[in-house]
Amino acid sequence: xxxxxxxxxxxxxxxxxxxxxxxxxxxxxxxxxxxxxxxxxxxxxxxxxxxxxxxxxxxxxxxxxxxxxxxxxxxxxxxxxxxxxxxxxxxxxxxxxxxxxxxxxxxxxxxxxxxxxxxxxxxxxxxxxxxxxxxxxxxxxxxxxxxxxxxxxxxxxxxxxxxxxxxxxxxxxxxxxxxxxxxxxxxxxxxxxxxxxxxxxxxxxxxxxxxxxxxxxxxxxxxxxxxxxxxxxxxxxxxxxxxxxxxxxxxxx
Ligand code: SAH
Numbered sequence: 001x002x003x004x005x006x007x008x009x010x011x012x013x014x015x016x017x018x019x020x021x022x023x024x025x026x027x028x029x030x031x032x033x034x035x036x037x038x039x040x041x042x043x044x045x046x047x048x049x050x051x052x053x054x055x056x057x058x059x060x061x062x063x064x065x066x067x068x069x070x071x072x073x074x075x076x077x078x079x080x081x082x083x084x085x086x087x088x089x090x091x092x093x094x095x096x097x098x099x100x101x102x103x104x105x106x107x108x109x110x111x112x113x114x115x116x117x118x119x120x121x122x123x124x125x126x127x128x129x130x131x132x133x134x135x136x137x138x139x140x141x142x143x144x145x146x147x148x149x150x151x152x153x154x155x156x157x158x159x160x161x162x163x164x165x166x167x168x169x170x171x172x173x174x175x176x177x178x179x180x181x182x183x184x185x186x187x188x189x190x191x192x193x194x195x196x197x198x199x200x201x202x203x204x205x206x207x208x209x210x211x212x213x214x215x216x217x218x219x220x221x222x223x224x225x226x227x228x229x230x231x232x233x234x235x236x237x238x239x240x241x242x243x244x245x246x247x248x249x250x251x252x253x
Contacts, residue, residue: 003155004104006036008077009143010070011110012052014039016140020147025157032156037147038077045072053113062114070109070120080105082126084116085142087135089128094169097149108146110139166206172225174218176209207231212238 009017021030021037029035043049046069053063074082081103090096100106109116109125121128131142151157158164168175179190193205211234214221227235 002033004034004036005101005154006038006080006105007147007150008038008040008080008105008107009110009140009147010040010042010073010077010107011140011143012042012065012112013138013140014041014110016138017143017147020144024148025152026147029151029154029157034154034156035151040073040076042069042073045069045076056114060114064114065111065116067117067120070116071124074107074124077107078105080107082107082109082124083129083146084109084121084125084127085111085131085139085146086115086121086128087130087133089130091130091132092146092149094149094167097146097153101150101153106150108139108143110143112138169221172214172221173210174213174221176206176213204234208234208238211235212242215239216242 011017017037017039020026026035030037042052042065046052046066051066052069053065056062056064081100083100083106085108109120129142129146131145136142152164164170166175179194183190183195191205193201196202207230211231215235215238
């Protein structure tokens with residue numbers, strides 16, 4: 001049987017998510033029947049669209065999304081793993097994305113204003129999910145980001161299923177650099193090895209570049225990977241090359 005996923009979004013403005021469903025890997029997985037995205041509009045589940053939000057008890061600025069319309073939307077989505085987008089949540093990364101798609105039915109609640117009534121979080125939410133340490137004004141934005149990240153991991157999303165596997169973070173390494181035609185651009189040549197047709201050499205070069213970029217740009221990632229003896233040898237080579245390139249540091253140069 002074919003693997004299928006359902007992603008439900010509960011939001012005040014689910015129409016913001018709609019255009020993203022019509023392009024790229026997301027459209028591919030939807031067209032292939034691998035993913036069904038359903039949008040639940042809080043303006044419609046509320047008895048009165050004007051009663052989606054209300055003032056916070058205790059006073060203070062901003063509005064809070066009322067619990068009843070969200071509860072009603074949750075009744076419509078049926079059972080699923082319920083995620084509330086929140087800056088206070090677990091931070092999304094590639095590893096967490098792969099874990100999340102182990103659930104075939106995800107329900108995403110998008111907050112707005114000051115957020116949603118905490119009783120919804122306490123009673124119905126399985127996971128609070130953040131897309132980064134900053135505050136958005138709309139959970140729909142977090143929804144679009146998450147939808148994009150998760151959908152490209154589903155079967156049928158990529159023309160070449162191995163493509164996502166070489167992306168940054170997949171093996172805790174950053175991706176190698178890419179070049180396309182022309183061979184010379186503003187005097188800069190494409191690295192010779194990429195034109196060699198020698199796939200073994202190219203693979204080794206890519207691995208080395210991935211290690212180099214990770215070492216220089218995100219050394220923290222290297223703490224979480226099992227480096228093979230070959231990786232360690234490549235890293236030693238890289239360190240020697242970088243040091244040789246930098247030369248001795250002379251103050252006042
Ligand atoms: N008062 C809340 C922020 C509300 S922001 C707080 O400080 O925790 C309004 C909505 O935007 C939130 O309900 C949430 O759904 C969404 N949001 C804001 N920042 C987010 C982030 N970093 N990740 C995911 N969702 C976020």
